[in-house]
Amino acid sequence: MEHRAPAPRPTMAGVAKHAGVSLKTVSRVVNGEPYVSDPVAERVRASIAALGFRRDGSARQLARRTAGPIIGYVQVDAANPFFGAVARGLEEVTREHGYLVLTGSTDADPAREGRLLETLVEARVAGIVVAAAEGGDDLLRDEVQHGTAIVCVDRPLEGVHCDTVTSTNRASTREAVARLLDRGHRHIAFLGGAPSVWTASERRAGFADALADAGLQADPELVVERVDSAELAADATVRLLDATTPPTAVFAAQDRIGLGVVRALHEAGVQHQVALVVFDDLPLAAQLEPPVATIVQDALDLGRTAGRLLIERLETRADLPPRYVEVPARFVDRASAAIGPP
Amino acid sequence: MEHRAPAPRPTMAGVAKHAGVSLKTVSRVVNGEPYVSDPVAERVRASIAALGFRRDGSARQLARRTAGPIIGYVQVDAANPFFGAVARGLEEVTREHGYLVLTGSTDADPAREGRLLETLVEARVAGIVVAAAEGGDDLLRDEVQHGTAIVCVDRPLEGVHCDTVTSTNRASTREAVARLLDRGHRHIAFLGGAPSVWTASERRAGFADALADAGLQADPELVVERVDSAELAADATVRLLDATTPPTAVFAAQDRIGLGVVRALHEAGVQHQVALVVFDDLPLAAQLEPPVATIVQDALDLGRTAGRLLIERLETRADLPPRYVEVPARFVDRASAAIGPP
DNA sequence: TTGTAGGCGTTATCAG
DNA sequence: CTGATAACGCCTACAA
Numbered sequence: 176m177e178h179r180a181p182a183p184r185p186t187m188a189g190v191a192k193h194a195g196v197s198l199k200t201v202s203r204v205v206n207g208e209p210y211v212s213d214p215v216a217e218r219v220r221a222s223i224a225a226l227g228f229r230r231d232g233s234a235r236q237l238a239r240r241t242a243g244p245i246i247g248y249v250q251v252d253a254a255n256p257f258f259g260a261v262a263r264g265l266e267e268v269t270r271e272h273g274y275l276v277l278t279g280s281t282d283a284d285p286a287r288e289g290r291l292l293e294t295l296v297e298a299r300v301a302g303i304v305v306a307a308a309e310g311g312d313d314l315l316r317d318e319v320q321h322g323t324a325i326v327c328v329d330r331p332l333e334g335v336h337c338d339t340v341t342s343t344n345r346a347s348t349r350e351a352v353a354r355l356l357d358r359g360h361r362h363i364a365f366l367g368g369a370p371s372v373w374t375a376s377e378r379r380a381g382f383a384d385a386l387a388d389a390g391l392q393a394d395p396e397l398v399v400e401r402v403d404s405a406e407l408a409a410d411a412t413v414r415l416l417d418a419t420t421p422p423t424a425v426f427a428a429q430d431r432i433g434l435g436v437v438r439a440l441h442e443a444g445v446q447h448q449v450a451l452v453v454f455d456d457l458p459l460a461a462q463l464e465p466p467v468a469t470i471v472q473d474a475l476d477l478g479r480t481a482g483r484l485l486i487e488r489l490e491t492r493a494d495l496p497p498r499y500v501e502v503p504a505r506f507v508d509r510a511s512a513a514i515g516p517p
Numbered sequence: 518m519e520h521r522a523p524a525p526r527p528t529m530a531g532v533a534k535h536a537g538v539s540l541k542t543v544s545r546v547v548n549g550e551p552y553v554s555d556p557v558a559e560r561v562r563a564s565i566a567a568l569g570f571r572r573d574g575s576a577r578q579l580a581r582r583t584a585g586p587i588i589g590y591v592q593v594d595a596a597n598p599f600f601g602a603v604a605r606g607l608e609e610v611t612r613e614h615g616y617l618v619l620t621g622s623t624d625a626d627p628a629r630e631g632r633l634l635e636t637l638v639e640a641r642v643a644g645i646v647v648a649a650a651e652g653g654d655d656l657l658r659d660e661v662q663h664g665t666a667i668v669c670v671d672r673p674l675e676g677v678h679c680d681t682v683t684s685t686n687r688a689s690t691r692e693a694v695a696r697l698l699d700r701g702h703r704h705i706a707f708l709g710g711a712p713s714v715w716t717a718s719e720r721r722a723g724f725a726d727a728l729a730d731a732g733l734q735a736d737p738e739l740v741v742e743r744v745d746s747a748e749l750a751a752d753a754t755v756r757l758l759d760a761t762t763p764p765t766a767v768f769a770a771q772d773r774i775g776l777g778v779v780r781a782l783h784e785a786g787v788q789h790q791v792a793l794v795v796f797d798d799l800p801l802a803a804q805l806e807p808p809v810a811t812i813v814q815d816a817l818d819l820g821r822t823a824g825r826l827l828i829e830r831l832e833t834r835a836d837l838p839p840r841y842v843e844v845p846a847r848f849v850d851r852a853s854a855a856i857g858p859p
Numbered sequence: 860t861t862g863t864a865g866g867c868g869t870t871a872t873c874a875g
Numbered sequence: 876c877t878g879a880t881a882a883c884g885c886c887t888a889c890a891a
Binding site for chain 1 (some may be wrong): 883886887
């Protein structure tokens with residue numbers, strides 16, 4: 176794994192010699208500092224252009240004893256539009272403050288996340304935004320303790336006292352389920368992911384909230400957790416429909432689950448009889464046919480908010496306490512949510 | 518735009534003092550070099566952990582006089598799945614060689630692209646992959662001359678002698694149009710973007726190729742260029758349908774154009790009478806209803822290929838000439854392509 | 860307006 | 876095996 180040496184680049188000293196001035200004068204020109212006469216500055220600029228000089232960021236960072244104007248962004252998968260949108264929001268905000276966002280993907284592999292994080296720390300980035308981090312990472316904890324500015328996006332990190340930005344998983348679910356209750360539904364099924372995943376348990380809690388608000392209690396028969404694929408979701412849906420008291424409405428807590436439910440409803444020919452709301456992460460369920468009501472996260476705003484928190488922390492002398500911000504996920508009403516109980 | 522100084526971090530000297538050894542010994546342990554006795558190494562490791570030491574990449578890079586183990590990836594928009602997929606492919610390949618991919622978005626703004634590129638150069642990355650670069654960037658040209666390894670993805674950069682990876686824009690278009698001709702169509706419309714955009718002109722050329730292969734010539738009435746939005750595409754489609762010899766088939770050279778065409782065909786009620794093939798960049802047209810035949814780019818492979826070229830260039834002493842690789846775009850047959858002429 | 864001296868944290872060289 | 880010492884390219888402080 177021998178990395179090739181880069182082509183030798185001219186240094187400030189080289190430029191200085193070429194221009195017949197001192198190194199410091201070159202430095203002044205490069206950094207736009209005052210107190211350089213126009214003719215000298217011009218001569219230096221010419222030499223810079225002639226030699227193709229580019230200031231060495233490593234040396235600069237070393238000498239200034241500051242972090243680079245760079246913010247690290249650790250995401251699960253660059254190809255996933257959700258994380259891409261977060262990145263975009265982050266860039267939008269931080270760019271205005273002179274920062275550049277440098278990102279890497281982890282594919283949800285804790286080892287890769289660790290390596291990436293370490294590289295960012297070694298690069299002495301100004302701050303780090305971590306989207307959907309794997310839990311239990313000591314590295315993050317350590318870094319926070321050592322003063323690195325860190326913001327978690329999408330889910331909080333257990334035991335890491337850093338700023339956190341999430342969607343309104345619980346509140347939005349509660350709201351959507353409340354609608355179904357208002358519509359008259361009394362047998363609402365909940366299909367969600369493993370409760371060990373924070374977002375899954377939040378949505379599960381929101382479901383319970385809505386029922387409790389209406390003085391009801393979740394029917395254990397209608398709550399299926401650990402549904403991790405569209406296939407499992409479809410299977411579970413089939414089972415639910417076959418039960419003695421089949422649900423008149425379904426809440427799918429993830430878009431993949433939603434796809435499975437839709438498929439099963441279609442195959443049973445009841446897609447127009449059973450109400451359906453999907454919590455749409457990607458968003459992936461937004462384009463389903465027939466139109467399915469969804470809760471959509473605002474990934475762009477998630478990223479922007481994370482950027483704002485980070486900038487605030489970076490440009491403030493005070494030691495801010497960890498903050499927690501929720502970005503509203505939006506309920507998108509569609510035909511599937513208007514279906515009433517028989 | 519004052520960037521806050523990072524929390525002071527322990528240095529090797531600090532660790533050395535703490536462990537009661539020399540600086541060089543710490544360096545040896547950190548870099549896994551031999552010739553350190555176990556007890557000493559253990560003591561050093563303990564100090565490192567106790568102090569939370571992280572080696573400073575800037576200093577390391579400076580002293581070693583090599584590029585960092587980092588590859589820069591400049592994309593138009595991180596939120597765009599096409600670029601995300603390229604990033605993923607790039608990461609897959611370069612990761613195996615110990616590189617990390619750090620990326621930034623330009624939003625197709627040449628100024629931002631320039632700043633990003635400069636930052637990457639200043640950071641002394643090992644190489645740079647540029648996806649859908651704005652043309653005419655002197656920076657790239659200069660960097661190539663100064664030996665920076667650069668790979669262009671999606672379109673070549675005029676006057677920049679670097680490796681380039683593109684999709685088979687021309688050949689795939691030719692093939693798809695040939696199918697329409699085989700199916701009996703003689704009045705095929707072409708809706709494409711501004712010919713100043715490389716991919717647009719390539720697809721336009723592929724269209725001409727197919728006609729020429731069949732001994733035909735493009736009917737100027739049926740070729741509309743500079744179609745830059747779904748709205749314009751819909752308008753153009755309406756006009757074409759109203760002409761004296763309306764097309765029996767349409768080739769839409771971009772997905773946005775395809776959306777507009779579909780909409781117009783729908784409104785005219787002829788979506789089942791006019792054949793349609795869409796060159797699907799994002800891919801965006803893949804999920805249309807009714808199903809539309811598309812040409813889909815393999816963004817993942819585009820990224821992988823770019824990574825391979827870059828690695829090859831990086832790990833080879835020889836000065837490779839600029840190389841040009843085409844990644845096949847795949848024709849996805851669907852009902853809309855099977856429609857024959859009346 | 861310009862230049863000199865010293866140091867940033869690490870690695871490479873060479874001596875113990 | 877271990878440790879001084881000199882770079883690396885730049886910036887800050889302080890002269891001139």
